[in-house]
Amino acid sequence: MRNVRLILAYDGTDFHGWQRQPDKATIQGLMETAVKKITGQPTALCGSGRTDAGVHAANQVANFKTTCPIPCANLVRALNDILPAAVRVKEACDVPLDFHARYEAVSKTYRYRILLAPVASPFIARFVYHYPYPLDQNAMQRAARMFEGEHDFTSFAAAGDASEEDDNGLAHGTPPRGNTRRLFSSRLRWHGKSSVLIYEACGSGFLHHMVRNILGTLLEIGRGRMKPEDIPPILEARDRKLAGPTAPAQGLCLWKVNYRVRP
């Protein structure tokens, strides 16, 4: 038996998210079908976490068990040969049998792209949220930094949805951690040449819709409808209604998943 780890990139535009669903195009469903076709074995593909419909990934990590002896380099080519161009296997490698893409992820980095140009180029339109309005970027940056550290992110989790975007580090037997997560960094970067404002957050885990809700709130602050100083009381209140709206999926990209280095 082998355990194969895949690194995947996908354009989520035309998919109903990561998670397998009957009769719907999903990344997990598509990948499981492809792996079965190449290895000849039905297999469950375990992802580092779910991504929602329309959300992209530059480096999603997943693993599957198989007895198929095809070398990893050939697996990459064979899978890419039958996958649509919107989904690519960037890398495959053999990992220890007990590696688990979800339980062992220690942090994740998400990026959210906001395009401020008056007209959205069709060459990047699928991967940005087009928001051609004046924004107070200094206020947004100050607010973004306020999410750094450990917080209860209930106010920024999908309302009425207790499920988690991911369960990093939640191996069997780990006590539940509620809605508390640690963001190691939460920043904005301005790419003037392309008029793209990138929000990047690296954290121990993310609740469902958390990045998109943070973004929706930062945009309210950018427009002057909320203030950076509103963030701490909103976090404390643990009330989804106090934060801004959920920003659209298309600007969001799962950028990187980090794992502990094994001894």
Next chain:
Amino acid sequence: MRNVRLILAYDGTDFHGWQRQPDKATIQGLMETAVKKITGQPTALCGSGRTDAGVHAANQVANFKTTCPIPCANLVRALNDILPAAVRVKEACDVPLDFHARYEAVSKTYRYRILLAPVASPFIARFVYHYPYPLDQNAMQRAARMFEGEHDFTSFAAAGDASEEDDNGLAHGTPPRGNTRRLFSSRLRWHGKSSVLIYEACGSGFLHHMVRNILGTLLEIGRGRMKPEDIPPILEARDRKLAGPTAPAQGLCLWKVNYRVRP
């Protein structure tokens, strides 16, 4: 009566090219429908030239006549509001009544992108030709330069297709120029960071499939199956069969259309 010039960008992937066709999605057909919806007047949209199915444009130029008084800035917004994200109006402006997007174009620039990376990122896959094979770029560059100057490009025109990709400068009464065109520049540029090789040609006009046939030939040279020195005799022979295959449409982009400055 006004004459409005539009600058358009489009992702050609899901279109059957520029030219209006019954029951097929084309850029011209889509734009004419959109213009009619906004101005309330049926109108013929004149493009600087046709682009084939799957070919993109960063700055296609087109014009239409109308008596509709909507200011240009509002036209841009109104058209973009009803167009799909794959087609964008970048600019609209009032031009003299006798401006003609096709007859007055004096040169055009095309770009063709070849992605050499082993795996094609889904974020650029629609806009490149994925060609993950070793290429002799020096030989390709020497060959590319041999197309500069005035040549009869019959060997690089679509076989059995006398039509032209465009008719730059062919105003009424201008004598036909057969298959002779002048390339002001024909070069390759290597973007190592993204593993993209860009071919750029600026010329007085381009025959149907001309850039793609030049590319197909340059790739043969890059693989060592043809030599740069083969180009002059191929041009002289005026025989399509001697040149390389037609490279796929998806790597091609109409980059810029140049017009004479009016006195």
